Amino acid sequence: xxxxxxTPKFRVLKTGQSMTLLCAxxxxxxxxxxxxxxxxxxLRLIHYSVGxxxxxxxxxxxxxxxxxxxxxxxxxxxxxxxxxxxxxxxCASSYYPRDGGHQPQHFGxxxxxxxx
Amino acid sequence: AQKVTQAxxxxxxxxxxxxxxxxxxETRDTTxxxxxxxxxxxxxxxxxxxxxxFDEQNEISGRYSWNFQKSTSxxxxxxxxxxxxxxxxxxCALSEARGSTLGRLxxxxxxxxxxxx
Numbered sequence: 001x002x003x004x005x006x007t008p009k010f011r012v013l014k015t016g017q018s019m020t021l022l023c024a025x026x027x028x029x030x031x032x033x034x035x036x037x038x039x040x041x042x043l044r045l046i047h048y049s050v051g052x053x054x055x056x057x058x059x060x061x062x063x064x065x066x067x068x069x070x071x072x073x074x075x076x077x078x079x080x081x082x083x084x085x086x087x088x089x090x091c092a093s094s095y096y097p098r099d100g101g102h103q104p105q106h107f108g109x110x111x112x113x114x115x116x
Numbered sequence: 117a118q119k120v121t122q123a124x125x126x127x128x129x130x131x132x133x134x135x136x137x138x139x140x141x142e143t144r145d146t147t148x149x150x151x152x153x154x155x156x157x158x159x160x161x162x163x164x165x166x167x168x169x170f171d172e173q174n175e176i177s178g179r180y181s182w183n184f185q186k187s188t189s190x191x192x193x194x195x196x197x198x199x200x201x202x203x204x205x206x207x208c209a210l211s212e213a214r215g216s217t218l219g220r221l222x223x224x225x226x227x228x229x230x231x232x233x
Contacts, residue, residue: 031219040125042207042223043161050219058220090161094219104151105221107161 002026006091006108013081013115021076021111023091031094032074033058033105034066036087043090049074081115088112118143120210122224129198130232137193137227139208145169147213150184150191151221155205167191168213198231205229 004025013019023032030051035043035058045058049068063085065077074093078085092105119142129135141150152164165175167184175182179196195202208224 033219033221035223040225042120042225043221044223045220048220088159092221096219104163104166105219106163107153109160 004091004093004106004108006089006111008111009109010112011114013078013113015081015083015115017081018077018079019081020078021089021091021113023074023076023093023108025072025074025091025093025106027093027095027106028071029093029095029106030071031096031105032068033092033094034064034074034076035090035092036060036085037090037110038087046076046089083115086113086115118145118210118212118222120208120222120224122206122208122227124227125225126228126230128230128232131200132197133231134194134196135198135229135231137195137206137208137229139191139193139224141189141191141208141210143210143212145212149211149213151209151211152182152191152193153207153209155207155226157204161207164193195229198229200231200233203229203231 007022033048034046037043044060047066049055052071055066067075089111091108094105121140148169150167154162172184181194183192205226205228207226209221211221
């Protein structure tokens with residue numbers, strides 16, 4: 001019962017390098033989210049997706065791109081990493097039944113990213 | 117605009133003490149959901165409770181209880197007889213229930229709870 005899986009768990013990059021964080025969920029959820037967590041700031045939404053092939057900006061989207069080519073995967077890309085992007089990144093997924101109910105988001109275990 | 121405020125940055129208690137974590141929220145929506153998540157030292161986020169804006173009943177689950185008051189826009193969390201294993205960062209979050217921003221979670225900055233033996 002995997003739930004939400006994030007890879008990698010840790011990564012160190014040099015300024016200017018690029019990388020992609022992968023989020024995979026096996027719960028057939030429509031909605032997926034990427035957050036970043038910085039000390040004293042809580043979690044802030046970067047980008048989100050309400051379904052395969054759709055993405056939207058969150059609160060702090062600058063410097064990131066995302067893609068949702070398959071329903072179960074949500075990719076977060078850093079084209080040119082900057083030290084300000086050093087953070088812990090969380091992916092989450094959820095669904096919203098037509099009759100309401102608003103289910104809680106299921107989170108992955110996080111990716112700790114350091115940019116030198 | 118949606119906003120969640122957790123004024124307590126850090127709280128320290130001794131085991132078996134009761135502790136209340138405060139959460140105040142702002143939203144223009146009449147329909148919304150409130151959540152509490154726990155983040156233990158291992159780093160994962162653990163869902164604790166969800167409350168919708170139409171249900172103001174307090175809830176108790178074991179040593180945990182939640183007090184939701186729309187009149188004061190508060191959703192406070194109490195741990196009774198705290199234990200060392202309760203040490204964690206606790207996040208309060210708000211989510212809209214409809215519209216283009218359905219499901220987006222707005223988090224407070226979290227409260228670090230330390231329970232000493």
